[in-house]
Amino acid sequence: MDIRKVAVIGGGTMGNGIAHVFAMQGIPVHLAEMNRELADKALAAIERNLERMVGKEKIDAARKKRTLEHITTFTDVAESVEGVDLVVEAVPENFELKKKVFSQIDQAAPEAAIFASNTSSISITRLAATTSRPGQFIGMHFFNPVPVMKLVEVVRGLDTSDRTVQIVEQMAERLEKTPVEVADYPGFVSNRVLMPMINEAIYCVYEGVADPEDVDAVMKLGMAHPMGPLRLADFIGLDVCLDILHVLHDGFKDPKYRPCPLLVKMVDAGKLGDKSGEGFYTYD
Ligand code: 3HC
Numbered sequence: 001m002d003i004r005k006v007a008v009i010g011g012g013t014m015g016n017g018i019a020h021v022f023a024m025q026g027i028p029v030h031l032a033e034m035n036r037e038l039a040d041k042a043l044a045a046i047e048r049n050l051e052r053m054v055g056k057e058k059i060d061a062a063r064k065k066r067t068l069e070h071i072t073t074f075t076d077v078a079e080s081v082e083g084v085d086l087v088v089e090a091v092p093e094n095f096e097l098k099k100k101v102f103s104q105i106d107q108a109a110p111e112a113a114i115f116a117s118n119t120s121s122i123s124i125t126r127l128a129a130t131t132s133r134p135g136q137f138i139g140m141h142f143f144n145p146v147p148v149m150k151l152v153e154v155v156r157g158l159d160t161s162d163r164t165v166q167i168v169e170q171m172a173e174r175l176e177k178t179p180v181e182v183a184d185y186p187g188f189v190s191n192r193v194l195m196p197m198i199n200e201a202i203y204c205v206y207e208g209v210a211d212p213e214d215v216d217a218v219m220k221l222g223m224a225h226p227m228g229p230l231r232l233a234d235f236i237g238l239d240v241c242l243d244i245l246h247v248l249h250d251g252f253k254d255p256k257y258r259p260c261p262l263l264v265k266m267v268d269a270g271k272l273g274d275k276s277g278e279g280f281y282t283y284d
Contacts, residue, residue, distance in 0.1 A: 011042025015090035017146025116140035186251030201229035234273030
């Protein structure tokens with residue numbers, strides 16, 4: 001099956017990055033947002049990120065123009081999935097919201113269309129079961145910033161067919177990413193490994209072992225991480241980190257995933273990292 005047209009549902013940081021990488025490979029993208037203002041905001045973010053790539057001479061101005069021409073924005077989910085071969089859902093991490101969106105997609109998308117969710121922690125099997133086509137349902141987990149990060153974690157739900165896995169892995173390669181197939185367990189592999197590290201880094205601050213700058217310096221200079229775990233937690237969003245830790249804790253019933261009380265307190269205080277202007281660091 002050739003993927004000729006794609007719908008991306010949700011134009012936030014992940015959604016606009018996903019639309020960006022599909023369109024850059026010459027694949028027409030229907031990008032759906034809730035209203036015109038959010039759709040325009042998503043398009044402006046893509047344009048900015050493309051301009052950054054032009055500035056770094058990764059692409060030329062003509063490719064930027066072609067990429068933008070491949071993106072059409074929609075404010076109606078049902079309309080956006082008409083005639084597409086693949087739908088990538090990237091709406092906020094809320095099961096009821098995703099279920100509602102997939103019910104609209106299920107009714108309006110072509111029968112053969114594949115459904116992928118960019119969820120970072122919700123069970124693919126559980127989401128697939130809300131649609132009429134669990135065999136054509138899969139996790140396509142991208143990483144932020146999407147145009148830069150080389151991984152797509154391909155999550156196989158209990159009923160995902162081999163054909164769906166094969167098509168999505170080929171698609172990821174066309175996007176110049178490396179697909180890595182994992183089974184559907186809490187946090188998949190990426191967040192099951194990443195979040196305990198971030199949580200432990202927060203415990204180091206909580207217990208007074210070191211301040212955030214020094215925890216990050218240890219991991220950057222000693223382990224060659226591009227960002228320290230606390231800077232990365234701010235970048236991901238402290239609320240998102242806390243949600244994923246809850247999914248791991250609830251899913252495995254293992255106290256090793258217990259969120260650090262300092263993380264809980266910071267989220268309660270609205271200190272969510274980059275997006276709120278303050279987390280372990282402050283931002284303009
Ligand atoms: N679009 C396009 N290009 C971008 C970009 C964007 N949104 N953001 C950064 N870039 C490019 C820059 O142009 C630059 O290109 P170059 O290497 O050719 O010069 C390159 O990325 C590096 O950017 P900068 O020089 O501006 O900044 P840094 O060198 O500090 O790198 C970073 C920024 C790429 C974000 C790097 O710090 C990094 O890799 N951090 C770790 C990110 C990470 O771990 N992401 C995964 C988070 S977990 C997740 O997403 C999963 C979820 O489920 C929680």
